[in-house]
Amino acid sequence: MRSLLTLLVALTLWAMPATAQQDGGPLRLEITEGVIEPMPFAVPGLVAENTQARDFADRIARVIAADLSGTGLFREIPAEAHIGRITSFDSPVEFADWRAVNAQALVTGAVSVDGGGRLVVKFRIHDVFSGQELGRGQQLVGDADGWRRIAHKVADQVYSRITGEGGYFDSRVVFVAESGPKDARAKRLAIMDYDGANLRYLTDASTIVLAPRFSPTGDRVLYTSYESGFPRIYLLDVADVGRRVLPTLDGTMSFAPRFSPNGRTVVYSLTQGGNTDLYTMDIASGASTRLTTAPSIETAPSYSPDGSRIVFESDRSGTPQLYIMEARGGDAQRISFGQGRYGTPVWSPRGDLVAFTKQAKGRFHIGVMRTDGSEERLLTASFLDEGPTWAPNGRVIMFTRETRGAQGEARLYSVDITGRNLRQVPTASGASDPSWGPLQE
Amino acid sequence: MQRCWNVGSLSSDALATTVVVAVSMAETGKPDIASIRKLSHSGGSEAAARQAYEAARRAIIRCGADGFDLPQEKYSQWRDIEMTFNPEKMRIK
Amino acid sequence: MTYLSKTMILVAGLALAACTNPDRFANQNNVDLNGSGLSGAASDPASPAYFQQAVGDRVLFAVDQSTLSREAQATLDGQAEWLMENRDFTVTIEGHADEQGTREYNLALGARRANSVQEYLVSRGVAANRLRTVSYGKERPIEICSEEACYAKNRRAVTVLAAGLGS
Numbered sequence: 056m057r058s059l060l061t062l063l064v065a066l067t068l069w070a071m072p073a074t075a076q077q078d079g080g081p082l083r084l085e086i087t088e089g090v091i092e093p094m095p096f097a098v099p100g101l102v103a104e105n106t107q108a109r110d111f112a113d114r115i116a117r118v119i120a121a122d123l124s125g126t127g128l129f130r131e132i133p134a135e136a137h138i139g140r141i142t143s144f145d146s147p148v149e150f151a152d153w154r155a156v157n158a159q160a161l162v163t164g165a166v167s168v169d170g171g172g173r174l175v176v177k178f179r180i181h182d183v184f185s186g187q188e189l190g191r192g193q194q195l196v197g198d199a200d201g202w203r204r205i206a207h208k209v210a211d212q213v214y215s216r217i218t219g220e221g222g223y224f225d226s227r228v229v230f231v232a233e234s235g236p237k238d239a240r241a242k243r244l245a246i247m248d249y250d251g252a253n254l255r256y257l258t259d260a261s262t263i264v265l266a267p268r269f270s271p272t273g274d275r276v277l278y279t280s281y282e283s284g285f286p287r288i289y290l291l292d293v294a295d296v297g298r299r300v301l302p303t304l305d306g307t308m309s310f311a312p313r314f315s316p317n318g319r320t321v322v323y324s325l326t327q328g329g330n331t332d333l334y335t336m337d338i339a340s341g342a343s344t345r346l347t348t349a350p351s352i353e354t355a356p357s358y359s360p361d362g363s364r365i366v367f368e369s370d371r372s373g374t375p376q377l378y379i380m381e382a383r384g385g386d387a388q389r390i391s392f393g394q395g396r397y398g399t400p401v402w403s404p405r406g407d408l409v410a411f412t413k414q415a416k417g418r419f420h421i422g423v424m425r426t427d428g429s430e431e432r433l434l435t436a437s438f439l440d441e442g443p444t445w446a447p448n449g450r451v452i453m454f455t456r457e458t459r460g461a462q463g464e465a466r467l468y469s470v471d472i473t474g475r476n477l478r479q480v481p482t483a484s485g486a487s488d489p490s491w492g493p494l495q496e
Numbered sequence: 497m498q499r500c501w502n503v504g505s506l507s508s509d510a511l512a513t514t515v516v517v518a519v520s521m522a523e524t525g526k527p528d529i530a531s532i533r534k535l536s537h538s539g540g541s542e543a544a545a546r547q548a549y550e551a552a553r554r555a556i557i558r559c560g561a562d563g564f565d566l567p568q569e570k571y572s573q574w575r576d577i578e579m580t581f582n583p584e585k586m587r588i589k
Numbered sequence: 590m591t592y593l594s595k596t597m598i599l600v601a602g603l604a605l606a607a608c609t610n611p612d613r614f615a616n617q618n619n620v621d622l623n624g625s626g627l628s629g630a631a632s633d634p635a636s637p638a639y640f641q642q643a644v645g646d647r648v649l650f651a652v653d654q655s656t657l658s659r660e661a662q663a664t665l666d667g668q669a670e671w672l673m674e675n676r677d678f679t680v681t682i683e684g685h686a687d688e689q690g691t692r693e694y695n696l697a698l699g700a701r702r703a704n705s706v707q708e709y710l711v712s713r714g715v716a717a718n719r720l721r722t723v724s725y726g727k728e729r730p731i732e733i734c735s736e737e738a739c740y741a742k743n744r745r746a747v748t749v750l751a752a753g754l755g756s
Binding site: 082088091159184186189217218 | 497498499500501502503504505506507508509510518529532543544546547548550552553554555557558561573574576577578579580581582583584585586
């Protein structure tokens with residue numbers, strides 16, 4: 056490409072009239088085409104500043120590197136290729152060594168264990184080619200048990216500083232862990248770090264549980280359980296795993312709950328006499344308000360981030376489509392108009408997009424559209440993809456992918472909203488219905 | 497320059513930001529790294545402009561590392577270059 | 590320099606890196622009899638086994654539909670007749686869907702199917718207070734292949750008997 060710039064500059068110079076030459080103004084060029092490639096980066100092992108910290112030095116670097124590579128926006132230059140060595144956190148970096156292996160970003164760090172047994176991690180982000188530090192060096196302190204979280208926090212800072220997106224690595228996912236054959240599948244609620252680490256089960260497998268949804272602060276989970284014999288909505292405290300059923304009328308089914316952005320209200324589906332409509336419930340008082348009164352199915356509601364509107368799925372037109380209405384109910388505007396059936400809309404944390412499940416021509420897709428229904432883009436395609444959930448930064452979507460046939464199994468996948476970087480999220484067993492929690496404090 | 501201008505690790509906000517970057521060139525055809533600076537930006541926030549500028553700066557440094565093959569006799573005309581990095585076409589469609 | 594200053598647009602190729610074992614409820618005084626060993630001999634016309642096998646405990650639905658076919662109505666006529674004869678039983682009608690469709694929509698669709706059956710049985714004289722409905726959506730298929738042959742059997746409403754009222 057060097058030749059292209061050269062050619063262009065040459066052409067410009069050639070075309071320039073002789074009279075213009077005395078002027079000393081700058082040459083102006085416009086670049087409108089580039090490449091879309093992962094940025095090469097290096098994270099050498101952290102410098103262990105005392106003996107107790109030695110165990111953590113490499114492990115933390117590995118988690119940082121895995122987080123960054125996992126976004127698909129970065130590509131790690133592996134340690135074997137490194138020429139440079141970082142032996143002291145404060146010595147100047149020999150950038151030539153890192154330029155030589157084409158690392159464009161370099162993360163250096165040091166770790167020590169303080170007198171109280173806590174990890175102290177310092178790090179710096181360097182722009183290798185300009186030889187400059189990006190932002191200032193930072194320090195994080197935390198329990199040694201939480202070393203992965205500290206690593207995620209460092210990676211969040213690096214990701215955020217280079218890309219301009221908010222981070223999402225220090226977050227958790229609540230989901231349904233599945234086992235057993237398709238016709239007798241055991242399901243239990245589980246929670247894990249976004250990358251599959253630190254798995255913990257929140258319920259046993261004695262009854263069907265469905266579609267857990269994190270509260271905005273990540274401390275509580277709403278989910279649907281058949282514990283009573285009928286689908287009802289439960290509220291679970293993540294820390295102590297205590298749960299209670301939300302009060303609903305006998306002889307009804309309630310499901311598809313989601314929190315309002317302030318965490319005080321639940322919007323959900325209630326089925327009575329075969330008809331499913333949307334309701335809200337004030338969690339503290341248990342008082343419900345009906346939002347829709349149509350003979351059609353209204354389900355899968357999701358609040359806008361400001362809490363003013365609700366996007367939901369309805370088959371009032373004859374097939375399931377997406378609609379938006381005011382949070383207090385009333386008239387709804389249809390926003391999906393493509394070929395096929397649309398379901399499980401989820402408002403993006405930035406407020407500009409709605410992710411959804413689409414079924415068309417015998418395939419399932421995860422897609423996104425603007426909230427007015429324009430610019431629909433399908434990000435995935437498979438036998439069965441469903442139930443999108445947004446990363447806290449609105450850049451990545453996680454969803455359930457189920458394979459076909461008698462041996463079919465559900466697993467979690469994530470995809471960048473550009474449609475690139477589809478990957479399976481590691482889980483020990485089958486997994487479905489992910490709900491991505493907020494960045495942790 | 498296109499090959500070196502990598503927008504793959506930019507936020508969607510930064511991908512909506514056009515930056516104008518100035519650079520002074522040495523007679524050898526190499527950019528003077530210390531002279532690279534952002535003149536202006538449009539379309540995105542201040543924060544997005546920072547990432548967009550940094551990507552542009554990397555592009556200039558990387559592609560200019562061996563020097564551009566420019567006509568010596570016209571050095572006065574390419575001594576100062578202003579490059580507008582407009583990612584409109586690179587944005588997610 | 591004015592000419593030189595004119596903006597140049599660089600254009601180049603874009604290098605894009607390119608058996609059914611549903612969770613049945615055994616709550617309170619109701620005991621599920623259909624799938625258990627308590628169902629009695631199918632030869633006994635008052636037995637749940639007879640209801641299951643001779644009368645037929647399930648009806649099937651077309652894709653996305655909850656309307657009852659003529660065949661389904663005939664089955665339900667038999668169910669209603671049997672339930673009128675055997676008044677000790679209460680009934681839970683389970684609605685199910687095939688795996689094509691989202692979890693939430695299928696739950697609502699299964700509820701519609703169960704409700705269609707309930708309304709039909711009531712219209713045929715079965716007391717409404719003996720009937721209740723539940724939907725399992727796509728959670729409990731009886732056939733596990735991903736072909737229409739299996740889907741057709743999974744789009745069902747099953748009338749499950751329990752020892753109820755005053756028994």
